[in-house]
Amino acid sequence: MRGLPLTRFSYLGPEGTFAEQALRTIPAAERGTRLPARSVAEALDAVRAGEVDAALVPMENSIGGVVAETLDELTSGGPLVIIREVVIPVQFVLAARSAIDLAAVRTVAAHPQASTQCRGWLRAHLPDAAVVDVLSNGAAAVGAAQGEYDAAICAPIGAHRHALTVLADKIADHPDAVTRFVLVTRAGRGRDGGGFSVPEPTGEDITTLAVYIAHDRVGALLSVLMELAVRGVNLTSIQSRPTGEQLGRYAFFLDCEGHVAEARLGEALQGLRRICADVRFLGSYPRHRWRTAGAAAQGATAPPPGLSNADFAESAAWLARLRSGDLS
Amino acid sequence: MRGLPLTRFSYLGPEGTFAEQALRTIPAAERGTRLPARSVAEALDAVRAGEVDAALVPMENSIGGVVAETLDELTSGGPLVIIREVVIPVQFVLAARSAIDLAAVRTVAAHPQASTQCRGWLRAHLPDAAVVDVLSNGAAAVGAAQGEYDAAICAPIGAHRHALTVLADKIADHPDAVTRFVLVTRAGRGRDGGGFSVPEPTGEDITTLAVYIAHDRVGALLSVLMELAVRGVNLTSIQSRPTGEQLGRYAFFLDCEGHVAEARLGEALQGLRRICADVRFLGSYPRHRWRTAGAAAQGATAPPPGLSNADFAESAAWLARLRSGDLS
Amino acid sequence: MRGLPLTRFSYLGPEGTFAEQALRTIPAAERGTRLPARSVAEALDAVRAGEVDAALVPMENSIGGVVAETLDELTSGGPLVIIREVVIPVQFVLAARSAIDLAAVRTVAAHPQASTQCRGWLRAHLPDAAVVDVLSNGAAAVGAAQGEYDAAICAPIGAHRHALTVLADKIADHPDAVTRFVLVTRAGRGRDGGGFSVPEPTGEDITTLAVYIAHDRVGALLSVLMELAVRGVNLTSIQSRPTGEQLGRYAFFLDCEGHVAEARLGEALQGLRRICADVRFLGSYPRHRWRTAGAAAQGATAPPPGLSNADFAESAAWLARLRSGDLS
């Protein structure tokens, strides 16, 4: 990242959840200040208001899917852009105040999504324990630390922060589950030089777009995909989303492989701009590669034959020769 | 619906939330038994185990977007199918034990998603009240009824069930917000005749599919959309979703206009079957039309010229003539 | 071919040209009567009038390309269908009344297209001879036989018929050049049972279509190709052709791999019928395989994965199961 260093961060709180854990993988955030927010909206509003330099919010998680609130908040209000993604494994632990035996666990505090993800493990190892719903993974850890419950299902960071003992780790039924967070800053160049700059291309980048079409016709979506396919731009995610703003106006959130600075993605963006009711650029940023059992699937896809950036350069040079009258 | 009558229903609990309100719009459920479940998984498992005849679970809501848990649970385990959708407006109310003045409200219990949706109203009308997070809209109503909090943000049904006084209604910032639930039964014909039958076509139906492709290439998705577009089948929703099952295998959840019994959707389904790694049929059911300020946008889209069911019949008759040697 | 045997044939004359040579490769024509016609129109009119059972006319030749007159005559007037194609190599010979030396050849009679195709050979071997244009390859042979010219460029059959001596054979510059003829009969079932029947599928067939669209927009042609591509139907030829009948109405002549009796081509035909202003079926007939240096390129293309006739049958069976409620 170019521009002034980022020192103040907000994130979806409370403390002791996966969001804090994800944020602290970023060196600048580990050194800087970190303010938990009560909601995605609050975290992003703090960026828009200039109270923080950047916010880390969840984009997609294994159980809930894409976080529609994040998508909606990114696209309403002043322009924000994603400058980084952080993907962390969702490794739930069962933690307690002391190293008690599993047989002694009668009550387990857990966020409903967490207990759902550990359903198989709970059935096998704690068939008789009562699972008590709490508001967040952080709250579960607090409850166990305060002795309200015998144990908590929480993130490793939550156990650590509240000095809990881990009774069992990796208890989620799907060992490869991950949550994807994005780090968001203000778009545009501030008068004070503190504004945003798109990160440099790394050769393995993601570009996130919100694309609006006037009608929910399959033909309109087909046209959107043709703009991408013709330039060899691969999609890693697509989500349709009705918008309340205007009758019959549909939005698609797209994660594309590539960077706005590259010829192929640039040409595709221009194409979308021409045919869509609106296109909102939400950032180009390095793809976060992580290691799980399924890690091999996470690499960038090679462009189709003839559609590499080098091919784009060659074809542009050819056209320039044609236009100068050189048909040799 | 044909087949034996449905009498036992599960739904995503607890009581007093929008899910219960949605379920009770179905006459058979209003007359039958209704069992709240702790999670979508639990509600659907009760159907698979034969403990209930059908389950009502959320498919998509205004703040959270598509409910990935529902999609995942529908596609793992024994086959289930959607036989009905219920769309209800998300009309939050502020309710209290008695008709107190707003100025007297110091604490408000609310599910975090509910308070987020009412953020603007709260800022305008209760700028100084403390909002306390609780686990569900139903829990908020209970908290107010028990005097733990001065007021609750909850569903109308929650206020009614707990005999609360509504201090303000329609307090959500987006007045057109809705939640969409689906009623799900076991697929296949049971030996006892109690099994599922696809509802008859009504002329305004939705068919939900899970479509799996081997790779996340834009070309593969383009092919899927071409199968639909060529038959004039419109999409009302598309969601990509990585699957953990196999490396590089992607799923798309599609809501298509049309019914499996119709020629055009049938032909499109066959096309998808041929080109996709897998296609899972999740039901054809009547579209639920509802009235909101944006209601006009919710009607079925007319098929493109030449692609009505009548056109499919005419072209089939023409081909039959050709094959019989009649080229007149 | 089913139906009554064909015994009377017309063909594009005069005698002694490649058309006669092609016709005589058909056993029924070798045994039957063969009437040369002055034009494609005259040959086809004889079929329409019932004067002959079938006509052999050129569809495409190496130098002139597709024979637009044939396309136009096939699509105007009563329905005709192609039941067979005959592809023969264009092997020009230089022939004379006796075995004279090349050095003695001062005048060469040739149809202009024939001399153009042998341009390189003439330059190398007869640089000083005068080439005299005549009206057909047959007329060239006649001219040499009557002593008007020292030699003729003609078809082998022309040399044979007029008892000429071949001075040099295979003198065309492109040794792989071929001409494609089609055998055409009346469509429809005659009262006397003598009408046409589409030849049985052989597994390697061509279907010829005339497809009309209302406008010459690239989008319309793209839709036509999508109908084919979605069913895995390969094109071996496409020719656009303006039609005088109506303003802005365009015709495309398509040669598709496959047979009208097959599911995949049948479904594609229905699709074209639905979206086009008009579709005219011009026959399904066995592909003629021939041997040239480039013969390897002439075989049928394997359908794309998932799009074989077996895949069409499997997907139809799957849909039938779905419709009966069997989702197992």
Add this chain to the structure above:
Amino acid sequence: MRGLPLTRFSYLGPEGTFAEQALRTIPAAERGTRLPARSVAEALDAVRAGEVDAALVPMENSIGGVVAETLDELTSGGPLVIIREVVIPVQFVLAARSAIDLAAVRTVAAHPQASTQCRGWLRAHLPDAAVVDVLSNGAAAVGAAQGEYDAAICAPIGAHRHALTVLADKIADHPDAVTRFVLVTRAGRGRDGGGFSVPEPTGEDITTLAVYIAHDRVGALLSVLMELAVRGVNLTSIQSRPTGEQLGRYAFFLDCEGHVAEARLGEALQGLRRICADVRFLGSYPRHRWRTAGAAAQGATAPPPGLSNADFAESAAWLARLRSGDLS
């Protein structure tokens, strides 16, 4: 046209045909020298050899369709480009040495394509006359002028050149028939400054391309059309053509609306260059508008919404702003 003036022209002869008539509509050719050639190949070879500045050859005519010889000669040998098209009505006349009565016409000389086009008129007005095939429309006029035949079917210019009397005009059965010729020059910039320059865009131009694909798969052609459709480039003609050069290599000749100097056509050309085995640019030149009964259909097609040249400029400016970090 920029560059040195063109003064020497070849054209497909002989004299007195529609080609000469078309050439003389060009002022520079009317003033310059005009050399009839015996074949398209000879006419173009004269350009390649520098013997003439430009050649006028037929591209498409009403009865024969696209002139494959012209396409093939344009794409083999040194690069040539089309700088102009000339479309003239095919208005056949019946002409004789003096103003004789139709009843006195016993023999009519005609090129076979000409007599075919006047078939209806001949049947109605000269049912008993013998039609004698001759080699060209020019030869027919000569034959009548020399008294070999009572009358000739020829071009108006042929009647004029040979001082014949027109007995009947506009005798072709299709009154709107036209022939399209192209004026071709050497491509590339000669050392002597005499080389070619692409004509300036006029807003209503045609660009002719030869596009080669490795296989005759419908998918490959679909990709070609998608490159055009995505940029809103309309096709006015498409012809597939097998090439002898390499096994399985197919060529498509495309006439596109637009000019190589325009953004939209330029982007489409680059796209074709990337995905095709080869693309050969054959010129951008003003569309010739002509008046016939069907003239209304001949105008340029308006680009689809969002795909005008102005839209291309706007989207390029937008991308430039994005890349500079300006998301306002």
